[in-house]
Amino acid sequence: MKIAAYEVRPDEKPVIEGLCKKYGIELISTPANLDKTTAHMAAGCDGVTTLGQSDYSNAVLDELKGYGVQVLASRCVGYNHMNCDYARSLGFRLCNGAYAPNGVAEYTVMAILMCIRKFKKALYNTNDNDFTLKGKMGRELRTMTVGVMGTGKIGFTIIKCLSGFGCNYMGMKVLAYDLYPNDSGKAIAEYVDLDTLYRESDIITIHTPLLPETTGMIDREAIAKMKDGVVFIDNARGELMDIDAVTEAVESGKFGALFMDAFPGETGIIHVPHDEDIIRTPGMPYFKLKYLRSFVNVYHTPHMAFFTEEAAEQMAECGVNSIYEILTEGKSKHEIPC
Protein backbone atom coordinates (compact mmCIF):
# COMPACT_ATOMS: atom_id res chain seq x y z
CA MET A 1 0.00 0.00 0.00
CA LYS A 2 1.21 3.52 -0.79
CA ILE A 3 -0.18 6.85 0.35
CA ALA A 4 0.57 10.50 -0.31
CA ALA A 5 0.24 12.84 2.66
CA TYR A 6 -0.05 16.53 1.76
CA GLU A 7 0.01 19.63 3.99
CA VAL A 8 2.07 17.71 6.54
CA ARG A 9 3.07 20.00 9.41
CA PRO A 10 6.23 19.27 11.40
CA ASP A 11 4.17 18.18 14.41
CA GLU A 12 2.27 15.63 12.28
CA LYS A 13 5.30 14.15 10.55
CA PRO A 14 6.43 11.69 13.27
CA VAL A 15 2.86 10.47 13.83
CA ILE A 16 2.20 9.86 10.12
CA GLU A 17 5.60 8.29 9.53
CA GLY A 18 5.28 6.10 12.64
CA LEU A 19 1.89 4.73 11.61
CA CYS A 20 2.98 4.08 8.02
CA LYS A 21 6.01 2.18 9.33
CA LYS A 22 3.78 0.16 11.65
CA TYR A 23 1.39 -0.81 8.82
CA GLY A 24 4.13 -1.29 6.20
CA ILE A 25 2.77 1.58 4.07
CA GLU A 26 5.03 3.34 1.60
CA LEU A 27 4.72 7.08 2.27
CA ILE A 28 5.12 10.18 0.15
CA SER A 29 5.01 13.10 2.56
CA THR A 30 5.08 16.81 1.71
CA PRO A 31 4.21 20.10 3.40
CA ALA A 32 2.78 21.28 0.05
CA ASN A 33 -0.95 21.53 -0.62
CA LEU A 34 -2.51 19.09 -3.03
CA ASP A 35 -3.15 21.03 -6.23
CA LYS A 36 -2.59 20.90 -9.99
CA THR A 37 1.17 21.33 -9.53
CA THR A 38 1.59 18.64 -6.86
CA ALA A 39 -1.02 16.00 -7.74
CA HIS A 40 1.66 14.05 -9.66
CA MET A 41 3.25 13.13 -6.32
CA ALA A 42 0.30 10.77 -5.76
CA ALA A 43 1.10 8.68 -8.86
CA GLY A 44 0.82 5.03 -7.88
CA CYS A 45 -0.72 5.82 -4.48
CA ASP A 46 -3.82 4.06 -3.11
CA GLY A 47 -4.78 6.88 -0.79
CA VAL A 48 -4.26 10.60 -0.33
CA THR A 49 -4.58 12.55 2.91
CA THR A 50 -4.67 16.35 3.26
CA LEU A 51 -5.68 19.08 5.67
CA GLY A 52 -8.13 21.83 4.70
CA GLN A 53 -6.19 24.01 2.25
CA SER A 54 -5.82 21.57 -0.63
CA ASP A 55 -7.47 21.88 -4.01
CA TYR A 56 -10.00 19.15 -4.78
CA SER A 57 -11.14 20.68 -8.07
CA ASN A 58 -12.47 18.40 -10.81
CA ALA A 59 -9.15 18.58 -12.67
CA VAL A 60 -7.16 17.49 -9.62
CA LEU A 61 -9.61 14.69 -8.82
CA ASP A 62 -9.48 13.48 -12.44
CA GLU A 63 -5.70 13.36 -12.21
CA LEU A 64 -5.74 11.43 -8.92
CA LYS A 65 -8.23 8.98 -10.41
CA GLY A 66 -5.87 8.42 -13.32
CA TYR A 67 -3.09 7.55 -10.86
CA GLY A 68 -5.23 4.82 -9.26
CA VAL A 69 -5.97 6.64 -5.99
CA GLN A 70 -9.00 5.09 -4.26
CA VAL A 71 -9.36 6.86 -0.91
CA LEU A 72 -9.26 10.58 -0.07
CA ALA A 73 -8.92 11.34 3.63
CA SER A 74 -9.10 14.84 5.07
CA ARG A 75 -7.47 15.10 8.46
CA CYS A 76 -9.86 18.00 9.27
CA VAL A 77 -13.38 17.58 10.62
CA GLY A 78 -14.85 19.92 8.01
CA TYR A 79 -14.95 18.42 4.50
CA ASN A 80 -16.68 21.21 2.59
CA HIS A 81 -13.49 21.65 0.52
CA MET A 82 -13.51 18.06 -0.78
CA ASN A 83 -15.83 18.45 -3.79
CA CYS A 84 -17.63 15.38 -2.46
CA ASP A 85 -20.24 14.93 -5.20
CA TYR A 86 -17.75 14.92 -8.03
CA ALA A 87 -15.27 12.81 -6.05
CA ARG A 88 -17.97 10.21 -5.37
CA SER A 89 -19.01 10.21 -9.04
CA LEU A 90 -15.44 9.13 -9.83
CA GLY A 91 -15.70 6.33 -7.27
CA PHE A 92 -13.45 7.74 -4.54
CA ARG A 93 -14.13 6.72 -0.94
CA LEU A 94 -14.05 9.84 1.27
CA CYS A 95 -13.11 10.20 4.93
CA ASN A 96 -12.80 13.13 7.31
CA GLY A 97 -10.91 13.65 10.53
CA ALA A 98 -12.18 13.01 14.00
CA TYR A 99 -10.75 14.19 17.25
CA ALA A 100 -11.94 15.15 20.68
CA PRO A 101 -14.08 18.30 20.39
CA ASN A 102 -12.70 19.72 23.64
CA GLY A 103 -10.01 21.89 22.03
CA VAL A 104 -12.48 23.82 19.87
CA ALA A 105 -15.03 23.92 22.68
CA GLU A 106 -12.56 25.33 25.21
CA TYR A 107 -11.34 27.84 22.62
CA THR A 108 -14.93 29.00 22.13
CA VAL A 109 -15.46 29.42 25.86
CA MET A 110 -12.25 31.49 25.86
CA ALA A 111 -13.64 33.56 22.96
CA ILE A 112 -16.87 34.19 24.85
CA LEU A 113 -14.98 35.33 27.94
CA MET A 114 -12.60 37.54 25.93
CA CYS A 115 -15.56 39.24 24.26
CA ILE A 116 -17.63 39.85 27.38
CA ARG A 117 -14.58 41.10 29.36
CA LYS A 118 -13.42 43.46 26.54
CA PHE A 119 -10.10 41.65 26.46
CA LYS A 120 -8.76 43.18 23.23
CA LYS A 121 -9.23 46.70 24.57
CA ALA A 122 -7.64 45.76 27.90
CA LEU A 123 -4.64 44.17 26.19
CA TYR A 124 -4.12 46.96 23.66
CA ASN A 125 -4.59 49.79 26.18
CA THR A 126 -2.31 48.18 28.74
CA ASN A 127 0.43 47.70 26.14
CA ASP A 128 0.13 51.45 25.54
CA ASN A 129 0.33 52.30 29.27
CA ASP A 130 -3.35 53.30 29.34
CA PHE A 131 -4.30 51.72 32.65
CA THR A 132 -7.80 53.20 32.88
CA LEU A 133 -11.01 51.20 33.19
CA LYS A 134 -12.69 53.27 30.46
CA GLY A 135 -14.69 51.10 28.08
CA LYS A 136 -13.72 47.90 29.89
CA MET A 137 -16.87 47.16 31.92
CA GLY A 138 -17.67 43.49 31.42
CA ARG A 139 -20.54 41.08 32.01
CA GLU A 140 -20.80 37.88 34.04
CA LEU A 141 -21.82 34.72 32.25
CA ARG A 142 -24.06 33.61 35.10
CA THR A 143 -26.53 36.36 34.17
CA MET A 144 -26.44 35.83 30.40
CA THR A 145 -28.15 33.70 27.78
CA VAL A 146 -25.94 31.82 25.36
CA GLY A 147 -27.33 30.46 22.09
CA VAL A 148 -25.51 27.50 20.54
CA MET A 149 -26.28 26.82 16.87
CA GLY A 150 -25.39 23.23 15.98
CA THR A 151 -25.19 20.84 18.90
CA GLY A 152 -23.02 18.11 17.41
CA LYS A 153 -19.72 17.12 18.97
CA ILE A 154 -18.37 20.65 19.38
CA GLY A 155 -21.62 22.48 20.19
CA PHE A 156 -22.59 19.88 22.78
CA THR A 157 -19.15 20.03 24.44
CA ILE A 158 -19.41 23.82 24.64
CA ILE A 159 -22.72 23.48 26.43
CA LYS A 160 -21.14 21.00 28.87
CA CYS A 161 -18.24 23.43 29.50
CA LEU A 162 -20.68 26.30 30.01
CA SER A 163 -22.52 24.35 32.70
CA GLY A 164 -19.62 25.16 35.00
CA PHE A 165 -20.38 28.86 34.67
CA GLY A 166 -23.78 28.65 36.28
CA CYS A 167 -25.96 27.27 33.54
CA ASN A 168 -28.99 25.52 34.98
CA TYR A 169 -28.17 26.37 38.60
CA MET A 170 -27.66 30.13 38.55
CA GLY A 171 -29.29 32.66 36.24
CA MET A 172 -27.43 31.62 33.13
CA LYS A 173 -29.40 30.01 30.33
CA VAL A 174 -28.22 28.01 27.35
CA LEU A 175 -30.46 27.87 24.29
CA ALA A 176 -29.71 25.40 21.53
CA TYR A 177 -30.73 24.99 17.91
CA ASP A 178 -30.04 22.02 15.67
CA LEU A 179 -31.85 20.32 12.80
CA TYR A 180 -31.55 17.14 14.86
CA PRO A 181 -31.79 17.92 18.59
CA ASN A 182 -30.13 15.16 20.61
CA ASP A 183 -31.12 13.71 23.98
CA SER A 184 -27.81 14.56 25.68
CA GLY A 185 -28.23 18.16 24.55
CA LYS A 186 -31.81 18.27 25.80
CA ALA A 187 -30.61 17.31 29.29
CA ILE A 188 -28.40 20.40 29.64
CA ALA A 189 -29.83 23.02 27.27
CA GLU A 190 -33.19 24.21 26.05
CA TYR A 191 -33.78 23.54 22.34
CA VAL A 192 -35.66 26.39 20.70
CA ASP A 193 -36.42 27.46 17.15
CA LEU A 194 -33.86 29.66 15.43
CA ASP A 195 -35.88 32.87 15.75
CA THR A 196 -36.16 32.39 19.52
CA LEU A 197 -32.44 31.72 19.80
CA TYR A 198 -31.70 34.89 17.83
CA ARG A 199 -34.18 36.96 19.85
CA GLU A 200 -33.17 35.85 23.35
CA SER A 201 -29.42 35.21 23.23
CA ASP A 202 -26.83 37.67 24.54
CA ILE A 203 -24.11 35.53 22.97
CA ILE A 204 -24.49 33.37 19.84
CA THR A 205 -21.93 30.81 18.76
CA ILE A 206 -22.28 28.82 15.53
CA HIS A 207 -21.09 25.22 15.07
CA THR A 208 -22.97 23.89 12.06
CA PRO A 209 -21.06 22.40 9.12
CA LEU A 210 -20.64 24.46 5.96
CA LEU A 211 -23.26 23.09 3.55
CA PRO A 212 -25.18 24.73 0.71
CA GLU A 213 -28.06 25.32 3.12
CA THR A 214 -25.87 26.85 5.86
CA THR A 215 -23.72 29.02 3.57
CA GLY A 216 -24.33 32.67 4.43
CA MET A 217 -26.98 31.80 7.02
CA ILE A 218 -25.76 34.66 9.23
CA ASP A 219 -27.19 37.26 6.87
CA ARG A 220 -28.97 40.60 7.28
CA GLU A 221 -32.30 38.92 8.03
CA ALA A 222 -30.79 36.70 10.73
CA ILE A 223 -28.81 39.56 12.28
CA ALA A 224 -31.90 41.80 12.38
CA LYS A 225 -33.57 39.21 14.62
CA MET A 226 -30.69 39.24 17.13
CA LYS A 227 -30.48 41.40 20.26
CA ASP A 228 -28.75 44.74 19.98
CA GLY A 229 -25.21 44.34 21.33
CA VAL A 230 -25.16 40.58 20.80
CA VAL A 231 -21.77 38.86 20.93
CA PHE A 232 -21.39 36.71 17.82
CA ILE A 233 -18.82 33.94 17.52
CA ASP A 234 -17.92 31.93 14.42
CA ASN A 235 -15.28 29.31 15.17
CA ALA A 236 -16.61 26.97 12.48
CA ARG A 237 -16.36 28.20 8.87
CA GLY A 238 -16.18 31.78 7.59
CA GLU A 239 -18.62 31.15 4.76
CA LEU A 240 -21.42 30.59 7.29
CA MET A 241 -21.46 34.41 7.50
CA ASP A 242 -22.53 36.94 4.88
CA ILE A 243 -19.45 39.01 5.61
CA ASP A 244 -20.95 42.26 4.31
CA ALA A 245 -23.94 41.87 6.63
CA VAL A 246 -21.62 41.03 9.52
CA THR A 247 -19.46 44.08 8.74
CA GLU A 248 -22.54 46.30 8.81
CA ALA A 249 -23.50 44.79 12.17
CA VAL A 250 -20.08 45.72 13.56
CA GLU A 251 -20.21 49.22 12.06
CA SER A 252 -23.67 49.93 13.44
CA GLY A 253 -22.96 48.55 16.92
CA LYS A 254 -25.59 45.82 16.46
CA PHE A 255 -22.81 43.38 17.35
CA GLY A 256 -21.34 44.12 20.76
CA ALA A 257 -18.41 41.93 19.74
CA LEU A 258 -17.43 39.59 16.93
CA PHE A 259 -14.99 36.70 17.28
CA MET A 260 -13.97 34.76 14.15
CA ASP A 261 -11.54 31.87 13.99
CA ALA A 262 -12.47 31.48 10.33
CA PHE A 263 -13.03 33.94 7.53
CA PRO A 264 -14.65 33.55 4.08
CA GLY A 265 -12.05 33.01 1.37
CA GLU A 266 -9.30 32.15 3.85
CA THR A 267 -8.11 29.09 1.90
CA GLY A 268 -4.63 29.74 0.60
CA ILE A 269 -4.17 32.66 3.00
CA ILE A 270 -4.49 31.09 6.38
CA HIS A 271 -1.60 29.15 7.98
CA VAL A 272 0.84 30.81 5.58
CA PRO A 273 3.16 33.76 6.33
CA HIS A 274 2.09 36.79 4.32
CA ASP A 275 4.21 39.37 6.09
CA GLU A 276 6.36 40.08 3.03
CA ASP A 277 4.00 39.67 0.10
CA ILE A 278 0.81 41.18 -1.24
CA ILE A 279 -2.35 39.21 -0.68
CA ARG A 280 -4.70 39.30 -3.64
CA THR A 281 -8.02 37.59 -3.17
CA PRO A 282 -11.10 37.65 -5.40
CA GLY A 283 -13.76 39.95 -3.97
CA MET A 284 -11.11 41.34 -1.61
CA PRO A 285 -12.08 39.21 1.41
CA TYR A 286 -8.67 39.87 2.94
CA PHE A 287 -9.19 43.61 2.65
CA LYS A 288 -12.54 43.22 4.41
CA LEU A 289 -10.88 41.19 7.12
CA LYS A 290 -8.22 43.87 7.68
CA TYR A 291 -10.97 46.46 7.99
CA LEU A 292 -12.94 44.35 10.45
CA ARG A 293 -9.87 43.65 12.54
CA SER A 294 -9.41 47.39 13.07
CA PHE A 295 -12.43 47.44 15.39
CA VAL A 296 -11.59 47.08 19.05
CA ASN A 297 -14.46 44.64 19.58
CA VAL A 298 -13.56 42.36 16.66
CA TYR A 299 -11.30 39.38 17.21
CA HIS A 300 -9.78 37.27 14.47
CA THR A 301 -7.55 34.24 14.91
CA PRO A 302 -5.97 32.12 12.16
CA HIS A 303 -8.21 29.02 12.17
CA MET A 304 -6.50 27.56 15.20
CA ALA A 305 -9.33 26.50 17.50
CA PHE A 306 -8.51 22.86 16.73
CA PHE A 307 -4.78 23.27 17.27
CA THR A 308 -3.87 21.43 20.44
CA GLU A 309 -1.27 18.71 20.94
CA GLU A 310 -4.05 16.23 21.60
CA ALA A 311 -6.16 17.04 18.53
CA ALA A 312 -3.22 17.38 16.13
CA GLU A 313 -2.04 13.88 17.01
CA GLN A 314 -5.53 12.41 16.60
CA MET A 315 -5.96 14.15 13.22
CA ALA A 316 -2.69 12.78 11.87
CA GLU A 317 -3.63 9.27 13.05
CA CYS A 318 -7.03 9.58 11.45
CA GLY A 319 -5.59 10.46 8.05
CA VAL A 320 -3.56 7.27 7.87
CA ASN A 321 -5.95 4.97 9.75
CA SER A 322 -8.99 5.77 7.64
CA ILE A 323 -7.15 4.97 4.38
CA TYR A 324 -5.66 1.79 5.89
CA GLU A 325 -9.03 0.62 7.24
CA ILE A 326 -10.88 1.13 3.95
CA LEU A 327 -8.21 -0.59 1.92
CA THR A 328 -7.79 -3.56 4.29
CA GLU A 329 -11.22 -3.96 5.91
CA GLY A 330 -13.45 -2.28 3.32
CA LYS A 331 -14.82 0.21 5.85
CA SER A 332 -13.84 2.94 8.29
CA LYS A 333 -15.78 4.78 10.96
CA HIS A 334 -14.29 7.96 9.49
CA GLU A 335 -15.98 7.53 6.10
CA ILE A 336 -18.14 10.54 5.24
CA PRO A 337 -21.78 9.44 4.96
CA CYS A 338 -23.32 10.05 1.53
Ligand code: NAD
Ligand atom coordinates in the same frame (compact mmCIF):
# COMPACT_ATOMS: atom_id res chain seq x y z
P1 NAD B 1 -20.86 17.60 14.00
O1 NAD B 1 -21.16 16.97 12.69
O2 NAD B 1 -20.62 16.73 15.19
O3 NAD B 1 -22.03 18.62 14.39
C1 NAD B 1 -22.67 19.46 13.47
C2 NAD B 1 -24.09 19.69 13.96
O4 NAD B 1 -24.70 20.65 13.11
C3 NAD B 1 -24.97 18.43 13.91
O5 NAD B 1 -25.60 18.22 15.16
C4 NAD B 1 -25.97 18.72 12.80
O6 NAD B 1 -27.24 18.15 13.05
C5 NAD B 1 -26.04 20.24 12.88
N1 NAD B 1 -26.53 20.85 11.65
C6 NAD B 1 -26.28 20.51 10.36
N2 NAD B 1 -26.92 21.33 9.52
C7 NAD B 1 -27.60 22.21 10.29
C8 NAD B 1 -28.47 23.31 10.02
N3 NAD B 1 -28.76 23.66 8.75
N4 NAD B 1 -29.00 23.99 11.05
C9 NAD B 1 -28.70 23.64 12.34
N5 NAD B 1 -27.90 22.60 12.67
C10 NAD B 1 -27.35 21.90 11.64
O7 NAD B 1 -19.61 18.55 13.74
P2 NAD B 1 -18.61 19.17 14.83
O8 NAD B 1 -17.48 18.23 15.04
O9 NAD B 1 -19.39 19.65 16.00
O10 NAD B 1 -18.01 20.40 13.98
C11 NAD B 1 -18.84 21.46 13.54
C12 NAD B 1 -18.08 22.32 12.53
O11 NAD B 1 -17.03 23.02 13.20
C13 NAD B 1 -17.33 21.54 11.43
O12 NAD B 1 -18.20 21.22 10.35
C14 NAD B 1 -16.22 22.46 11.03
O13 NAD B 1 -16.64 23.28 9.94
C15 NAD B 1 -16.02 23.34 12.26
N6 NAD B 1 -14.70 23.12 12.90
C16 NAD B 1 -13.85 24.17 13.05
C17 NAD B 1 -12.61 23.97 13.66
C18 NAD B 1 -11.62 25.09 13.89
O14 NAD B 1 -10.46 24.84 14.17
N7 NAD B 1 -12.03 26.35 13.80
C19 NAD B 1 -12.26 22.69 14.11
C20 NAD B 1 -13.17 21.66 13.95
C21 NAD B 1 -14.39 21.88 13.36
